[in-house]
Each structure stands twice: as structure tokens, then as C-alpha cells.
Amino acid sequence: xxxxxxxxxxxxxxxxxxxxxxxxxxxxxxxxxxxxxxxxxxxxxxxxxxxxxxxxxxxxxxxxxxxxxxxxxxxxxxxxxxxxxxxxxxxxxxxxxxxxxxxxxxxxxxxxxxxxxxxxxxxxxxxxxxxxxxxxxxxxxxxxxxxxxxxxxxxxxxxxxxxxxxxxxxxxxxxxxxxxxxxxxxxxxxxxxxxxxxxxxxxxxxxxxxxxxxxxxx
Amino acid sequence: xxxxxxxxxxxxxxxxxxxxxxxxxxxxxxxxxxxxxxxxxxxxxxxxxxxxxxxxxxxxxxxxxxxxxxxxxxxxxxxxxxxxxxxxxxxxxxxxxxxxxxxxxxxxxxxxxxxxxxxxxxxxxxxxxxxxxxxxxxxxxxxxxxxxxxxxxxxxxxxxxxxxxxxxxxxxxxxxxxxxxxxxxxxxxxxxxxxxxxxxxxxxxxxxxxxxxxxxxx
Numbered sequence: 139x140x141x142x143x144x145x146x147x148x149x150x151x152x153x154x155x156x157x158x159x160x161x162x163x164x165x166x167x168x169x170x171x172x173x174x175x176x177x178x179x180x181x182x183x184x185x186x187x188x189x190x191x192x193x194x195x196x197x198x199x200x201x202x203x204x205x206x207x208x209x210x211x212x213x214x215x216x217x218x219x220x221x222x223x224x225x226x227x228x229x230x231x232x233x234x235x236x237x238x239x240x241x242x243x244x245x246x247x248x249x250x251x252x253x254x255x256x257x258x259x260x261x262x263x264x265x266x267x268x269x270x271x272x273x274x275x276x277x278x279x280x281x282x283x284x285x286x287x288x289x290x291x292x293x294x295x296x297x298x299x300x301x302x303x304x305x306x307x308x309x310x311x312x313x314x315x316x317x318x319x320x321x322x323x324x325x326x327x328x329x330x331x332x333x334x335x336x337x338x339x340x341x342x343x344x345x346x347x348x349x350x351x352x353x354x355x356x
Numbered sequence: 357x358x359x360x361x362x363x364x365x366x367x368x369x370x371x372x373x374x375x376x377x378x379x380x381x382x383x384x385x386x387x388x389x390x391x392x393x394x395x396x397x398x399x400x401x402x403x404x405x406x407x408x409x410x411x412x413x414x415x416x417x418x419x420x421x422x423x424x425x426x427x428x429x430x431x432x433x434x435x436x437x438x439x440x441x442x443x444x445x446x447x448x449x450x451x452x453x454x455x456x457x458x459x460x461x462x463x464x465x466x467x468x469x470x471x472x473x474x475x476x477x478x479x480x481x482x483x484x485x486x487x488x489x490x491x492x493x494x495x496x497x498x499x500x501x502x503x504x505x506x507x508x509x510x511x512x513x514x515x516x517x518x519x520x521x522x523x524x525x526x527x528x529x530x531x532x533x534x535x536x537x538x539x540x541x542x543x544x545x546x547x548x549x550x551x552x553x554x555x556x557x558x559x560x561x562x563x564x565x566x567x568x569x570x571x572x573x574x
Contacts, residue, residue: 168386175393180555182400183505183532187539191557199555203531206553215553287401313421314401321405335424335433337398337417339409 139246140325140355141301144239144273145286145310146253146260147193148174149329151229159225163218164210176200178314181254185285192280193255198223227259231267232331238350243272247355250275252295252308254285275299287318296322307355313340327353357464358543358573359519362457362491363504363528364471364478365411366392367547369447377443381436382429387422394418396532399472403503410498411473416441445477449485450549456568461490465573468493470513470526472503493517505536514540525573531558545571 144150153174157167177193177200184191198219205215205222213221243249249272251260257278264270275298279285282294296303303323310316316326317340328336328343329350336342347353362368371392375385395411395418402409416437423433423440431439461467467490469478475496482488493516497503500512514521521541528534534544535558546554546561547568554560565571 166386168384172390172393175390175397179393179396179400180532180557182397182404183535184557186400186404187505187507187536188559196557199557203552203555207550287405289405314398317401318405332425334421337421339398339402339414339417341406 139248141250141299141306142242142247142355143250143252143295143299143306143308143319143324145308145312145315146251146263147255149309149311150231150235150251150260151263152232153229155229156222156225159222162212163205163221164212165205165208165218165222169204169208173197173201173204176204181285185288190279190283190285193253193259194223197226227262228266229263231263231269232350234331234350236267236269238353239269239272241351242353242355245355248299249273250277250295250299252277252279252286252291254279254291256280286315287321289318289322292319292322292324296324307344309350309353313337313343316343317341329353357466359468359517359524360460360465360573361468361470361513361517361524361526361537361542363526363530363533364469364481365473367527367529368449368453368469368478369481370450371447373447374440374443377440381423381431381439383423383426383436383440387426391415391419391422394422399503403506408497408501408503411471411477412441415444445480446484447481449481449487450568452549452568454485454487456571457487457490459569460571460573463573466517467491468495468513468517470495470497470504470509472497472509474498504533505539507536507540510537510540510542514542525562527568527571531555531561534561535559547571 160167177197181196201219205218211218253260257276260276279291282291284290307325308319309327311329320341326343327345378385395415399414419437423436471478475494478494497509500509502508525543526537527545529547538559544561545563
């Protein structure tokens with residue numbers, strides 16, 4: 139049996155549901171990916187300069203930067219950001235998540251969530267999906283002193299879970315997250331729903347699946 | 357008189373010229389911003405895990421990931437990446453660059469380029485624009501042991517230029533770069549050609565201009 143650590147944003151939650159909010163405020167839904175990559179770029183910058191800041195603050199700051207350059211907003215930049223951030227707090231999980239999570243719990247694994255976002259956001263996401271009780275622990279890097287993929291974030295999760303790295307596995311859709319987890323000694327499962335090429339600059343994952351239903355753990 | 361340190365990618369070079377290459381291989385030109393943000397996200401990940409890697413490698417790796425998810429490529433993913441990377445090596449400078457650079461040099465400032473990319477790439481960019489001789493030094497973080505915005509990158513540039521932080525100023529289009537430079541003690545000029553909001557999570561720049569022609573240094 140393993141301690142299965144789930145990334146949360148995009149791994150459990152489905153960001154594509156934000157398209158409607160971008161549409162509603164007159165912003166291009168193609169911005170979603172740019173926004174999320176830019177949020178991480180800015181958060182990592184803070185991580186190794188002045189120190190980490192909460193996900194909501196970094197995400198909103200990056201969002202305002204992008205929205206301020208859109209030509210056809212139907213509301214003010216601030217209102218547009220409010221609308222998108224509100225939608226972010228109401229995301230659904232991906233279709234494969236409920237059955238995939240329950241199967242891993244049923245198999246006797248201990249499930250932990252480790253997010254660069256807040257515990258509150260993870261808790262509400264899992265409650266909406268009826269999955270809160272499947273998770274033993276909901277953790278945030280807010281309590282780790284550094285965002286993933288900084289080693290301290292994984293070590294915080296291992297320490298709080300009382301588990302050795304070799305008995306823990308990270309499931310995530312983000313190669314940068316799995317690369318960091320591998321350096322901290324965890325096993326890694328790349329949940330690759332979009333069939334993207336693995337980036338050659340990162341350590342390859344131990345397992346590569348296209349659905350949470352395909353994860354098989356010893 | 358100051359030592360004026362220029363960021364290179366997007367600050368001097370004009371990435372919008374990549375649109376034609378994306379079009380040619382059947383990929384959406386909107387990917388350019390996502391690609392560049394993703395390249396930085398992945399590079400920063402390497403910076404604080406297993407160590408920095410060359411810009412070309414990280415950029416190509418991130419590009420392959422994006423292109424592998426495009427549905428209408430007219431060539432293989434590898435060929436598409438080759439085409440885009442070749443166009444990246446042939447970028448022009450922004451229209452305000454030649455006159456802006458010459459004005460600062462004429463005013464007696466010493467000009468230095470500091471890129472997360474290679475010295476070779478900077479050298480070719482400046483030679484194509486007829487601006488190579490305006491720069492005293494062309495530097496790359498390849499020789500610093502860390503990418504910007506890591507403090508070591510700016511300290512390397514200061515040390516190599518033989519200048520104190522207070523006598524140096526960084527000109528860049530990227531808030532994350534200016535935030536890092538400020539922490540290292542440099543003065544900062546935000547070259548904001550797209551009139552984007554400054555991200556509230558970063559230290560505000562000392563000067564905020566919309567064209568290189570508007571930079572005024574003591």
C-alpha cells in the first residue's frame with residue numbers, strides 16, 4: 139500500500155470549465171493556458187527571490203496583466219478578474235476523477251492532496267465532487283515555505299503524512315511537478331490526459347497513463 | 357553615466373515575428389505567449405531542482421510539448437519545432453530598438469546585454485540590426501550558474517561589468533526579471549510596449565516607459 143499524493147489544480151480540477159467565464163467577460167479562452175503558465179512563472183520567481191505568496195494573489199496578479207491587454211472586455215479589468223477567479227473557485231473535477239479516486243482508496247491506499255493553492259480551495263473542490271472523505275489529508279504549500287517543485291514542498295508533505303519518500307507516489311498532470319517530486323525521492327505517475335510529449339529536460343516519470351482509471355500501484 | 361543592462365528576448369527581439377513560422381507549420385500563433393511562459397516555468401523549475409539548462413534546450417522541449425497537442429500540423433512535430441526554432445534564431449529587433457539603443461550609447465552610457473539565452477543568439481540578433489558595436493559586453497546566464505531572476509545571474513553581470521549595483525540599471529519587458537534585478541540592488545526600467553498592468557506581487561520598477569525612446573537616465 140502506498141501514500142498517494144495528488145496534485146490538485148488541473149490534475150483533479152478541470153480548468154477547461156473556465157472558458158465560459160473568459161467568454162462572458164469578452165476575453166479569449168485561449169488565454170487560460172497562458173495565464174496558468176504565467177502564474178507558475180511568477181510564483182516560481184517569488185519562490186527564489188522574495189519568498190512565496192499565496193496562489194490566489196499570484197494568479198490574480200498574472201490574470202490582471204493578461205486581461206489589461208485584451209481589447210474587447212465587456213466589463214472593467216478588475217470585474218473581469220473577479221468573474222474568472224470566482225469561476226476558478228467553482229471548478230468541477232475531471233470526468234475520470236471520481237471513479238479513479240474511489241478505486242485507489244478502495245485498494246487500500248492512503249490519499250493525500252498537495253496543492254500550490256489553498257487547503258480551502260481543495261476542500262471545496264472535493265466536497266463538490268463528493269470525494270472529501272476519500273482523502274486522509276489536504277495539504278497546501280502555504281504551510282511548506284515554498285511552492286512545488288521546490289524540494290521543501292514535497293518534504294513537508296512526506297513529513298506531515300509520516301511517510302518515507304519510497305512509500306509515496308505523486309500523481310500529477312504537470313511534468314515540472316513530477317520532476318521536483320522525483321528529486322525528493324517520490325515515485326511519480328504522469329497523468330497525461332492530453333497526450334502531450336514528455337519534456338526531455340525533465341526526469342522521466344515512473345508511470346505514464348492517460349486516465350486516472352489506468353493507475354496501477356503495488 | 358550608468359551601466360545599462362538590457363534583457364534580450366522580447367526586450368530587444370520581437371517575438372511576434374514568429375507568427376509566420378507557427379502559421380507555416382499549421383500551429384496557432386496564439387501559442388507563442390503560452391510557449392514563452394511555459395519555457396520560463398520549466399527553466400525556473402530546473403533552476404531550483406537539478407540545475408539550469410541552456411535556453412535552446414528548454415525552449416525546444418516546451419515547444420514540442422505544445423506542438424504535440426496541435427491537431428492540424430502540416431509537418432511532423434519535430435519538423436514543426438525545427439521551423440519555429442530556426443525562426444527564433446532569425447528574429448528582428450523591435451522598431452524602437454535601433455534609435456533607442458543608439459541614443460543611450462551616444463549619451464555616454466555603457467551598454468551590456470544579459471540574456472537567459474546564448475551569447476551567440478544575442479550577437480547575431482544585434483549584428484542583423486547593425487547594433488553590435490553599441491554594446492560593450494554580451495553576457496549569458498549560461499556562465500552565471502543560474503537563470504534570471506536568480507540573484508546570481510545579476511551578480512554575475514555586475515561582477516563581469518566591474519560595476520556596483522547602484523550604478524547599473526536593467527531595462528526589460530518582463531516584470532519577473534525586473535523584480536529579480538531590484539532584489540540584487542539594480543535600478544529598473546519597465547519597458548512596457550503592450551501597456552500591461554504591473555503585477556502587484558512584484559516590486560514596482562523605478563521607471564515605467566512605453567518605448568525605449570522614452571528612457572531617460574541620469
